[in-house]
Amino acid sequence: MSFKNFLKSEQKTIGKATAVIAVFIVLSRILGLVRDRLLASTFGPSVELDIYFASFKIPDLIYSVVLAGGVLVSLLPLFSDYFKKNKEDGFRLINSIINAFLVILILISFVFFLFTPQIVTFILPGLDMNYLNQAVNSMRMIFLAVFFFGLSSIFSTVLNYFNRFVAYSIAPIFYNLSIILGIVFLAPSLGNMGPAIGVLVGSFLHFLVQFMGSLSYGYKYKFDFYFKDILSFFKLLFPRIISASASQVNLLVITALASTISVGAISFFSLADNLRFLPLGLIGISYATAIFPHLSKSVVEKDTTLFKKNLKKVFQDILYLAIPVSILTFLMRDLIVSIILKTGEFSTYAVSATAACLGIFALSLVFQCLEPTILRAFFSLKDAKTPAIISIFFLIINFILSFSFIEMIRNNTSFNNFISDLFNLGNSDCPLLIGLVLAYNISLIVDFFLLAFFLKRKIGSFDLKEFFNYVLKLLASCLPLIAIALVIMNFFKVETLFPSLIEFTIITLTSFLIYFLFTLLFKVEGAETIKNKLTKILNKGN
Numbered sequence: 001m002s003f004k005n006f007l008k009s010e011q012k013t014i015g016k017a018t019a020v021i022a023v024f025i026v027l028s029r030i031l032g033l034v035r036d037r038l039l040a041s042t043f044g045p046s047v048e049l050d051i052y053f054a055s056f057k058i059p060d061l062i063y064s065v066v067l068a069g070g071v072l073v074s075l076l077p078l079f080s081d082y083f084k085k086n087k088e089d090g091f092r093l094i095n096s097i098i099n100a101f102l103v104i105l106i107l108i109s110f111v112f113f114l115f116t117p118q119i120v121t122f123i124l125p126g127l128d129m130n131y132l133n134q135a136v137n138s139m140r141m142i143f144l145a146v147f148f149f150g151l152s153s154i155f156s157t158v159l160n161y162f163n164r165f166v167a168y169s170i171a172p173i174f175y176n177l178s179i180i181l182g183i184v185f186l187a188p189s190l191g192n193m194g195p196a197i198g199v200l201v202g203s204f205l206h207f208l209v210q211f212m213g214s215l216s217y218g219y220k221y222k223f224d225f226y227f228k229d230i231l232s233f234f235k236l237l238f239p240r241i242i243s244a245s246a247s248q249v250n251l252l253v254i255t256a257l258a259s260t261i262s263v264g265a266i267s268f269f270s271l272a273d274n275l276r277f278l279p280l281g282l283i284g285i286s287y288a289t290a291i292f293p294h295l296s297k298s299v300v301e302k303d304t305t306l307f308k309k310n311l312k313k314v315f316q317d318i319l320y321l322a323i324p325v326s327i328l329t330f331l332m333r334d335l336i337v338s339i340i341l342k343t344g345e346f347s348t349y350a351v352s353a354t355a356a357c358l359g360i361f362a363l364s365l366v367f368q369c370l371e372p373t374i375l376r377a378f379f380s381l382k383d384a385k386t387p388a389i390i391s392i393f394f395l396i397i398n399f400i401l402s403f404s405f406i407e408m409i410r411n412n413t414s415f416n417n418f419i420s421d422l423f424n425l426g427n428s429d430c431p432l433l434i435g436l437v438l439a440y441n442i443s444l445i446v447d448f449f450l451l452a453f454f455l456k457r458k459i460g461s462f463d464l465k466e467f468f469n470y471v472l473k474l475l476a477s478c479l480p481l482i483a484i485a486l487v488i489m490n491f492f493k494v495e496t497l498f499p500s501l502i503e504f505t506i507i508t509l510t511s512f513l514i515y516f517l518f519t520l521l522f523k524v525e526g527a528e529t530i531k532n533k534l535t536k537i538l539n540k541g542n
């Protein structure tokens with residue numbers, strides 16, 4: 001099979017689609033880890049790195065608010081309706097959305113570039129004004145990437161509809177490679193503008209891959225501007241804008257508060273946030289992306305039974321992987337951060353601070369992995385209003401908890417010392433950052449349960465007794481996993497890179513083997529499926 005045909009290959013089943021997406025997510029996340037390691041090594045927990053991470057906040061907010069944050073989940077069900085009736089109508093819808101997006105973005109760009117200095121001082125109140133120009137230039141450069149990511153997300157709808165997930169999944173690889181090249185070749189002379197330029201070039205490549213993929217299915221650009229199509233789309237998008245905006249505003253609050261804590265606080269949070277996206281992307285997003293077209297088509301065909309069957313199966317598959325991964329991430333948080341980030345300017349203290357943030361993220365990782373599928377279930381039903389309302393509660397809860405935890409930790413010496421001792425942070429302001437991360441993760445958990453409650457009311461419950469029994473079996477299987485992981489960790493006390501990699505590999509492989517054997521013992525459905533697939537592979541080999 002040629003590379004061109006490989007890009008065009010179709011993944012008809014949820015399992016095949018998930019596998020393809022997961023493989024490329026792993027590759028992309030590995031490159032993302034290399035990217036973060038290079039950032040940590042080159043800049044360390046510095047003002048420059050804080051500026052680089054903070055420069056994404058407003059562009060990400062605009063990206064979400066304007067269009068792209070909800071385009072796939074809002075546009076795919078609508079595109080399915082249009083395309084099923086008439087191919088030309090489907091592509092007319094795509095062109096109308098593209099042209100509306102371009103008009104809106106040009107207007108916003110003018111305002112953004114005019115007021116960038118004021119925006120920077122608003123989201124970074126603790127920034128030394130000597131770095132203001134650097135922050136302004138970095139944010140403007142990264143903002144330009146919004147244009148290409150917006151277009152990319154529109155064309156990803158076409159690829160998802162046709163179950164072509166290869167081109168869709170390979171795009172982030174080009175993005176991360178571009179940033180890595182920017183760090184290696186441009187950062188020595190341009191500082192944090194090096195990776196910022198990499199972001200811009202990478203966003204263009206991200207768009208180009210998906211645009212070229214869409215051309216093969218009959219897409220042609222035309223200057224269509226049908227207000228009826230645009231209005232239909234924005235009726236679905238508007239509630240999603242609220243949801244996406246709430247998430248980004250939450251991150252803005254954390255960034256602003258972190259900038260007042262200490263230099264490096266934004267970097268610690270952002271690096272830990274990036275690390276938790278490896279399992280979240282591999283498990284949560286890959287399954288959610290793969291099932292979304294199937295859910296949308298089952299709604300169009302009014303097949304409620306198939307809708308619920310697919311949803312339940314994906315929930316079980318996600319839980320089978322997410323529960324042990326979240327436990328191991330918490331147990332090995334220091335080891336993981338040390339392997340990936342402890343290099344160059346990134347000190348032992350920086351490792352401990354980032355690992356503490358990652359440990360808090362691990363506590364809510366199971367819920368984070370399930371939430372993308374729940375959201376796509378709502379969007380398949382063309383209900384973006386419910387998630388939007390819940391996201392506002394998420395914003396309010398996080399806002400209240402963030403300020404409450406900071407005040408509690410700041411004014412309670414005993415609690416401050418407890419957090420410092422628990423995560424081996426020493427005497428520093430880092431417990432205040434841990435309070436922010438804890439508030440954010442509690443809010444994520446509350447957000448998940450609200451979504452699950454209202455989805456149950458909308459589609460009717462699953463067999464909850466069977467579902468809880470399934471979860472209990474998984475939790476019971478994790479007990480020996482925890483025991484074996486702790487035993488192995490006690491044998492490794494060295495901090496050099498190579499032994500750490502060996503320790504991580506041994507703990508991961510041994511723990512998952514024990515977990516798999518116990519899930520087989522408890523007759524967990526996911527384990528039986530894996531066993532059957534492994535048996536087929538071995539039989540083919542013989």
